[in-house]
Amino acid sequence: MLFVGVLLGLIVGVLPGLGGTSAVAILLPITVIIARTSPTSAVILLAGVYWGALFGGVVTSILFNIPGEPWSVVLLFDGFPLAKRKNKPGVALASSFFASFVGAFLATVLFTFFARALADFALSFGPPELFAVFVMSFATLIGLGAESPVKAVMMISFGLLLAAIGFDTITGQPRLTFGQIGILSGIGFVPVTIGLFGIGEILASAEESGIGFVERLSAKVGFADLLETLRELRKRIWLVVSTGIIGFWFGILPGHGATAGSFLGYGLARQWSKNKAEFGKGEISGIMAPQAAADAAAVGSLVPMIALGVPGSPTSAVIMAGLFIWGLTPGPLLFTEHHDFVWGLIASIYLGHLLTFVICLLAVPLLASIMRIPYAILTPFIVLISVIGAYSLNNSMLDVFITIVFGLVGYWLRKMKYPLAPLVVAIVLGDSTEKTLRQSLIASGGNPMILVQWPIATILMILAVVLLAIPLIRTVRSRGRAASVEAETVGTAID
């Protein structure tokens, strides 16, 4: 059952437009039949799909620059550059799989021992704390536009503006729709991101290397990459472990925890790294850290669902629907009344990840060889899967047009040296950030002090300010140093 689930999940994860959530939803009616004999087998099948899709979703991000899930968006920043520009698709894929496995394994151990206690603590996180978490995610990413902080701030604000399009979730008023019914529900981050990164990259490559250029991929795409990745992982094991723990905690938080966790994992990896300049150009830490956080967050999102009956992610919400259909009630009593079910689920997390990890590692040489497909086939293929990915989201051609428009916008912004990563982060997290801010203000009757009134929120806000200040101070200092060097040079020339 687990093997079938994992395999289905991997296929669904690789296919554009289909994610773990839709695959679990599609399989839900089948599990009703399975659950008649054993609900544990049913949940193992769904969990297998979930883990398989998590691993599969990274493949399109790394090889085609097209994200499958919100938390694999962050892999576009370094995964694709490592695969394509540095000519190491095998290392890029293996880095992601190894980090996924370590992050998920760590999270499962935490799940096994601390599920109830952590879930209870997570409930103490209200809108002000969640808002502080989102601010922290943005703060770590300001440094991504280190070349021009003004452009980075501009891109974040532009992303927040795009995220605000459509119905206001609090008052129900349409915003920035200009009478267009098609965008009343907002502009999805998937078509925008596919356009900015997937299509934009194709156009940028065509300009740089000419149309029909032959990729100079290394001949040795194979198991040597796995050994190299293992060596790289050993160097970064504490980074992967710490971002895994952070990711697990963020996964327990409701809403966009996993996505915020992956972005924060990336931002922290960059802050802690000595090779900051390499980020965005194919730095392995930029793949491992967010991937460990994202997979740990996916495991973490099951904790509140199982322990309290509060789903932590869309996929865990669908699995929770399955529990109700099978006649089980998630919550504290599940641990005592159906402990075989809970332990079956926990065992499926351990085994499911191991199975997915082994299958993916064996498939690395095959997957990496996709990059060797000739330009005349690969390029139109990427355009076609971009179209499928955008269309199948809402069965809407409008999303396809949005993808193409943002493809052109992405190409141009890249050319004009605007950082795209902060823009994407803001589009993905913008809605949740606004919602938590406004919920906080409603709760306090409009008093903004609520954002720093409670101890956890205050600590997180202080951390956000510190994280925000570090890259800005660094930029100012490096500019000051450059100016003094220039002045000295001019002075010497005059003498």
Added chain:
Amino acid sequence: MRQYQVATAAAFMFVAAVAMIDSRAGAMVDTTGTQPGGIGAGFYPFWSAFVVFACAAVVAYKSWNGPEGAPAYEGREGIYAVLKLVIPMILAVVAIRWLGFYIVSGLYMGLFARWIGRYSWLWVLLLTVGMPAAIYSAFELGFRVSLPKSFLYDLGVLPF
């Protein structure tokens, strides 16, 4: 490059100005108690647009007074390469409305295989038929995901 930087920043200023005008009604903190939490629907987009406008103005000013920099395009080859991709892509997306996804994807793959790859007609034919068939099998038959169909589907001539 300088004029392109200024033009891009000006385009952002225009978009931000339109957004600010559209959401100006709820821009200010409301103390009358008519808006939940004191801020209305327009507050967030207005101030986001304001920051975009201010930053774009700074970028435009700095670009205008900065050095000319490298030219945006070195010769015409770069523009031609981009246009060779953009024009068929836009035509294909527009054609999906009438020809459906599967016919368009076959033609699009075939066009690139022949035009860019210079493959033999046999390979072109294989790609033109094989790619839509593979996508149809995976999405329509395997996962029951419906993609746009052609006018021939409406007439009952083709299954896609």
